[in-house]
Amino acid sequence: MIEVKDLSCGYGNRMVLKEVSFTGNSGDIICILGPNGSGKSTLIKSILGLLKPFEGKILIDNEDIENWNWRKRANKISYIPQSFSSTFQYKVKDIVLMGRTSYLNLISFPSEEDENIAEEAMEKLNILHLKNKIYSQLSGGERQLVKIAQAIAQQSEIIIMDEPTNNLDFSNQIIMLKHLKEWIKKGVTVIMATHYPEHAFLYGTKALLVKDGKVVEIDNPKENLKERDLKDLYNVDLKLINLDSQDKAMKMCLPIF
Amino acid sequence: MKNIANKRGFLLALLIITFLLSFVIGRYPVPIGTLLKVILSKIFPITKTWTDTIETIVFRVRLPRILAAILVGASLSLSGAVYQGMFRNPLVSPDILGVSAGGAFGAALAIFLSFNTVGIQISAFIFGILGVALVYLISIKIKEDPVISLVIIGILIGSIFTSFTSLIKYIADTEDKLPTITFWLMGSLSGISPKDVKRVFIPILLGIVPLYLLRWKLNVLSLDEDEAKTLGLDTGRLRIIVIICSTLMTAASVSISGIIGWIGLVIPHLGRIIVGPDYRVLVPTTLLLGSIYLLIIDNMARALTTVEIPLGILTSLIGAPFFIFLLLNKGRSWDK
Numbered sequence: 048m049i050e051v052k053d054l055s056c057g058y059g060n061r062m063v064l065k066e067v068s069f070t071g072n073s074g075d076i077i078c079i080l081g082p083n084g085s086g087k088s089t090l091i092k093s094i095l096g097l098l099k100p101f102e103g104k105i106l107i108d109n110e111d112i113e114n115w116n117w118r119k120r121a122n123k124i125s126y127i128p129q130s131f132s133s134t135f136q137y138k139v140k141d142i143v144l145m146g147r148t149s150y151l152n153l154i155s156f157p158s159e160e161d162e163n164i165a166e167e168a169m170e171k172l173n174i175l176h177l178k179n180k181i182y183s184q185l186s187g188g189e190r191q192l193v194k195i196a197q198a199i200a201q202q203s204e205i206i207i208m209d210e211p212t213n214n215l216d217f218s219n220q221i222i223m224l225k226h227l228k229e230w231i232k233k234g235v236t237v238i239m240a241t242h243y244p245e246h247a248f249l250y251g252t253k254a255l256l257v258k259d260g261k262v263v264e265i266d267n268p269k270e271n272l273k274e275r276d277l278k279d280l281y282n283v284d285l286k287l288i289n290l291d292s293q294d295k296a297m298k299m300c301l302p303i304f
Numbered sequence: 305m306k307n308i309a310n311k312r313g314f315l316l317a318l319l320i321i322t323f324l325l326s327f328v329i330g331r332y333p334v335p336i337g338t339l340l341k342v343i344l345s346k347i348f349p350i351t352k353t354w355t356d357t358i359e360t361i362v363f364r365v366r367l368p369r370i371l372a373a374i375l376v377g378a379s380l381s382l383s384g385a386v387y388q389g390m391f392r393n394p395l396v397s398p399d400i401l402g403v404s405a406g407g408a409f410g411a412a413l414a415i416f417l418s419f420n421t422v423g424i425q426i427s428a429f430i431f432g433i434l435g436v437a438l439v440y441l442i443s444i445k446i447k448e449d450p451v452i453s454l455v456i457i458g459i460l461i462g463s464i465f466t467s468f469t470s471l472i473k474y475i476a477d478t479e480d481k482l483p484t485i486t487f488w489l490m491g492s493l494s495g496i497s498p499k500d501v502k503r504v505f506i507p508i509l510l511g512i513v514p515l516y517l518l519r520w521k522l523n524v525l526s527l528d529e530d531e532a533k534t535l536g537l538d539t540g541r542l543r544i545i546v547i548i549c550s551t552l553m554t555a556a557s558v559s560i561s562g563i564i565g566w567i568g569l570v571i572p573h574l575g576r577i578i579v580g581p582d583y584r585v586l587v588p589t590t591l592l593l594g595s596i597y598l599l600i601i602d603n604m605a606r607a608l609t610t611v612e613i614p615l616g617i618l619t620s621l622i623g624a625p626f627f628i629f630l631l632l633n634k635g636r637s638w639d640k
Contacts, residue, residue: 133639136638151520153518156584184639
């Protein structure tokens with residue numbers, strides 16, 4: 048369980064977000080929505096410890112993580128950033144294996160068991176055939192899947208993603224989203240920034256609306272995230288449409304020109 | 305993995321052959337048969353059939369020089385390899401944090417002040433370390449982008465040291481001291497004594513061993529800073545370990561060899577072309593390749609002409625075209 052309490056954060060001296068509070072329980076998918084530059088990435092980086100929060104607390108399983116080292120943090124939280132590459136020509140399996148870093152001390156190497164965990168992670172995402180390919184030469188989408196496999200190999204309770212479906216084609220988006228559901232069944236908490244309000248409707252258990260330095264938490268967005276909220280958030284005219292197809296009800300967000 | 309073991313075996317054999325042949329090369333002829341007897345006589349009782357001169361040349365002149373070439377070649381190459389990863393930049397060489405510029409200033413100052421050889425070496429070593437320490441201490445005052453900060457401060461401090469070196473050259477006695485400084489700056493392993501090798505052995509070992517042990521983590525360090533941290537790597541701590549190790553071995557190398565460029569840039573690329581970027585295999589490969597390369601270059605330096613050719617001239621004269629050849633024929637070993 049992760050609790051963010053009255054978190055104020057930003058870059059240098061510039062405060063971007065003020066007094067953010069929310070809780071993520073195991074099985075939650077928390078979608079962070081907001082316009083470009085509103086502070087979605089700032090929030091994510093502050094939770095990860097990549098930016099030092101100005102004020103407030105972050106608790107994991109009731110423990111303040113302020114003084115946790117990177118290894119301890121990585122055991123609990125994994126991160127899939129917006130963009131990534133590598134200067135050198137590592138193979139995909141090497142990159143996925145690096146997901147095991149937090150389980151190794153400074154001078155130990157990944158064991159056979161670590162290699163098996165990495166292999167299983169690749170298998171789950173159907174990318175085992177990429178195993179010996181060079182990571183930096185893959186397409187953006189393939190690299191994203193490799194990073195997701197790396198996060199799976201990291202076996203943390205909380206997974207934070209910055210626009211995870213951005214580079215993915217339609218089928219890989221579905222693979223990714225299916226995998227999200229598998230994760231939360233296992234009790235993982237997912238926090239993700241996304242540009243698609245539909246993501247919040249489809250599987251979000253919570254939505255965080257980020258705008259003008261404030262964050263509004265909405266429980267069960269499928270029911271409670273209204274057209275009005277989204278209009279205000281993005282400052283555009285749009286329409287929410289309910290789709291009923293067989294047993295599944297879905298909401299879609301359409302722009303109005 | 306078997307393929308890599310084969311490659312490593314081949315390089316090890318190549319190093320041993322180069323090592324032995326290096327004793328034979330030189331103005332005073334030492335036949336290979338005699339050489340083997342002289343070496344084996346240290347272990348087994350063999351009747352002495354060779355002259356004292358040969359024994360002196362083998363053990364007091366050529367052996368220290370050969371060992372120095374191996375140590376310096378290995379150090380500079382490994383430093384280059386770990387720095388390229390740490391700075392996530394394939395164009396980085398061991399000089400990036402000012403160790404050579406500091407060392408050069410230290411040596412020039414010591415020569416100017418008429419220190420003896422040991423004094424020059426110690427001054428070069430200390431100023432090399434001082435240069436990097438200064439760079440590190442200034443760079444951590446800059447809160448963001450630690451890697452870029454290091455590079456920029458490294459270049460700035462390096463250029464300050466180089467200016468001071470130029471100033472010393474400008475005011476140094478042109479008959480005596482200026483040529484010594486100039487020759488030192490071009491790099492050479494001539495006149496290395498067994499004591500010199502003993503003196504640098506410990507700092508070089510203190511650099512190589514920790515890097516060798518933690519080499520898998522260097523892979524993670526070569527990723528993006530945020531990625532490395534969130535994977536659980538204390539990048540700040542590993543960076544300082546890498547800087548300390550690399551500085552120790554480079555400063556020690558520079559102190560006995562002067563400035564030898566290019567090797568720290570070229571050898572890691574050659575290593576990546578042969579075994580790939582994984583530091584688990586790249587570190588041993590780089591150590592072997594660097595030793596072999598400098599040993600061959602140093603043999604050329606003392607055997608090509610009747611006068612010694614400074615190593616710095618040869619390494620760039622051979623290193624740069626070799627790098628071009630690698631790029632044209634084997635492609636890049638990096639992707640960004």
